[in-house]
Amino acid sequence: MxxxxxxxxxxxxxxxxxxxxxxxxxxxxxxxxxxxxxxxxxxxxxxxxxxxxxxxxxxxxxxxxxxxxxxxxxxxxxxxxxxxxxxxxxxxxxxxxxxxxxxxxxxxxxxxxxxxxxxxxxxxxxxxxxxxxxxxxxxxxxFRHPDPLNEINRLLASVRRFPERAHIVGAYALGKAQRVIMLLRQAGYSEPVYIHGALQALCDYHLSQGIALGDLRPATIETAQARALHGAIIIAPPSAFGSAWVQRFADPVIAFASGWMQIRAHARRRGVELPLVISDxxxxxxxxxxxxxxxxxxxxxxxxxxxxxxxxxxxxxxxxxxxxxxxxxxxxx
Missing domain, CATH: 3.60.15.10 (Ribonuclease Z/Hydroxyacylglutathione hydrolase-like)
Structure with missing residues (x-):
């Protein structure tokens, strides 16, 4: 050789x-x-x-x-x-x-x-x-990943089922966060998507490169306290789940987008209610x-x-x- x-x-x-x-x-x-x-x-x-x-x-x-x-x-x-x-x-x-x-x-x-x-x-x-x-x-x-659009449709079904609860989706700042947003748009979701501040710079860069993410808005403490995020979809880095930031939201549905969500024990350890098997x-x-x-x-x-x-x-x-x-x-x- x-x-x-x-x-x-x-x-x-x-x-x-x-x-x-x-x-x-x-x-x-x-x-x-x-x-x-x-x-x-x-x-x-x-x-x-x-x-x-x-x-x-x-x-x-x-x-x-x-x-x-x-x-x-x-x-x-x-x-x-x-x-x-x-x-x-x-x-x-x-x-x-x-x-x-x-x-x-x-x-x-x-x-x-x-x-x-x-x-x-x-x-x-x-x-x-x-x-x-x-x-x-x-x-x-x-490991046989499902169609990611089917996983996004599961998220949207949960939003319809629990319209009074915010859905916070854990997604890594580069790639996964933007992928989830694009899948939402592909599935026909036209509402604003709220994002944690840690995702702003990389989402802005994707937008500057012509990648259509639609209407993005900051998930600030003001919007949370004004109850504007009830029924909304919020994208946040996984680290936010262990911070005071997540406590701003009353009874949110915690979701996580990762190939590891196929292993239910991973989801349970993270306290994930809605595991989304979406992998890059x-x-x-x-x-x-x-x-x-x-x-x-x-x-x-x-x-x-x-x-x-x-x-x-x-x-x-x-x-x-x-x-x-x-x-x-x-x-x-």
């Missing part, structure tokens, strides 16, 4: 021929960032290369000086001894896979990715390759379908359910290895 262009290091995945790291979890001289979630996009690198949207999102989250230098990757570039390009990952706005080529060999680091249509970002692009690095967040046969990651059918599509000789598996996917790969006759990378999890709040 040919020598890989990338390797696992204590900082994350490293390409020696191009002298860059991919989504390193500590500051490095040069980093290629797949997307703006905080467990992949950290501040303090000497230089960051990413899509324009990811660079903008990092500026919103970390300030203008989040890196020593930045470079927007729109077209393929030559970096050291390798050709480097980014292709869509379908995960969140600006998300990308990293495609590295040298001497006829192609390796793809997919980052986090999804195969379900998401109007906030370009769809995942399968790239046939010699080595494919895949996430395994939901890589167990039990591949489930078991989609991760296995994707691997067959890109058809790599070698498969590397990161942050997630590595053992099940390793076993599946062996049965498929593929060479696979778990990376056991540390520092990657769900979006921190």
């Amino acid at each position: 040919a020598k890989s262009l990338i390797s696992k290091t204590e900082f994350g995945i490293y390409c020696a021929a191009g002298d860059f790291y991919i989504d390193p979890h500590r500051p490095v001289p040069r980093a290629v960032i797949t997307h703006g979630h905080a467990d992949h996009a950290r501040a303090g690198h000497g230089a960051v290369l990413a899509t324009g949207e990811t660079l903008d999102i990092m500026r919103i989250r970390y300030g203008e000086t989040f890196a020593g230098a930045t470079q927007k990757l729109t077209d393929p570039i030559r970096l050291g001894g390798v050709d480097l390009r980014l292709v869509p990952a379908g995960h969140v706005l600006g998300s990308a896979q990293v495609v590295i080529e040298k001497g006829g060999r192609r390796e793809v680091v997919s980052g986090d990715y999804s195969r379900v249509a998401n109007p906030a970002c370009a769809p995942f692009e399968p790239v046939p390759c010699d080595l494919f690095v895949t996430e395994a967040t939901f890589a167990l046969p039990v 990651h591949v489930d078991w059918p989609d991760v296995t379908r994707t691997i067959r599509q890109v058809d790599p000789q070698e498969l590397w598996i990161t942050h997630g359910r590595e053992e099940a996917l390793m076993r599946w790969a062996v049965l498929e006759g593929r060479h696979a290895r778990p990376l056991h990378l540390l520092g990657y999890d769900e979006e921190p709040e």
Whole structure:
């Protein structure tokens, strides 16, 4: 088997021929960032290369000086001894896979990715390759995500059933919050959607990129006290559930939008009354379908359910290895 262009290091995945790291979890001289979630996009690198949207999102989250230098990757570039390009990952706005080529060999680091249509970002692009690095967040046969529009219709049914109660939906600030709002609009919900202040900047950025979120209003203490939010849908980061903010609302329906809501014990631990199984990651059918599509000789598996996917790969006759990378999890709040 040919020598890989990338390797696992204590900082994350490293390409020696191009002298860059991919989504390193500590500051490095040069980093290629797949997307703006905080467990992949950290501040303090000497230089960051990413899509324009990811660079903008990092500026919103970390300030203008989040890196020593930045470079927007729109077209393929030559970096050291390798050709480097980014292709869509379908995960969140600006998300990308990293495609590295040298001497006829192609390796793809997919980052986090999804195969379900998401109007906030370009769809995942399968790239046939010699080595494919895949996430395994939901890589167990039990994880088969339902149609997200059906989950949103469950939310709307609850709003009709309990018109006197506000519905507070927990959703991560980047990607999931906007996805829930867009699904509501797709389902025909034209009422204002109220948002926690922590979501404002990223929602404003999505709007600036032409992503139609409709009428958004702040979920302030004034609107809560004026009872204007009875029967309303409010989107908030998960951290808000443990804060004094949520106590402003009388008897709200607590919902949560996540692929983990398929596991009822997760919902119970969070005190979730209405679990919504809405994910921006591949489930078991989609991760296995994707691997067959890109058809790599070698498969590397990161942050997630590595053992099940390793076993599946062996049965498929593929060479696979778990990376056991540390520092990657769900979006921190």
